[in-house]
């Protein structure tokens with residue numbers, strides 16, 4: 752568990768995957784986002800597809816900020832072979848982190864073999880890069896969330912992730928179900944789709960055990976730390 756009393760703003764950066772994913776994102780927004788991700792010491796900078804990766808590599812290639820992309824973003828309904836090919840292209844372009852949207856329809860239909868196979872294909876195509884499986888839990892029942900997390904565990908992805916951010920975000924209850932389901936494994940929790948007010952919700956999810964927060968508001972949330980401490984939503988700094 753993170754010791755929030757000793758957390759500096761600089762170290763807090765590594766709790767955030769900074770993501771610029773809106774549909775109308777252009778090159779200028781990607782470059783600006785990359786520079787902010789570097790300035791705030793973020794864990795990763797995310798674009799929505801490997802199309803943007805060469806620009807992200809140009810901006811962040813010589814930093815410790817992970818170069819990341821969504822795969823099959825945001826619907827996740829492409830056939831597994833397409834997802835695997837997109838993953839291979841992303842790795843070839845220089846991605847170090849890949850977040851694949853799981854086939855929600857197959858999961859809801861309890862076609863667990865289909866979901867498991869796409870997770871295996873995705874992991875293989877990622878060739879050792881960091882892998883995250885996106886569940887978009889707003890579309891799932893609690894049992895479906897558990898089933899999705901179990902499959903991520905079985906295949907051994909690095910993270911289970913709550914949402915694409917394109918639809919509804921997760922509730923605290925859904926995040927706790929994810930945390931509880933992966934607790935007996937090496938899979939970590941990335942909470943994304945953080946709702947308004949984002950700073951307060953993001954810190955609450957971190958306190959609930961999220962190892963990473965994925966959001967377009969990473970700079971604003973990191974900047975909120977002093978204010979959160981002043982109003983008692985974060986403990987006083989004792990570093």
Ligand SMILES: O=C[C@H](O)COP(=O)(O)O
Nearest residue numbers: 770915916943965966967
């Ligand atoms: O990975 C998903 C994104 O991190 C979501 O961020 P957003 O909801 O701020 O667009």
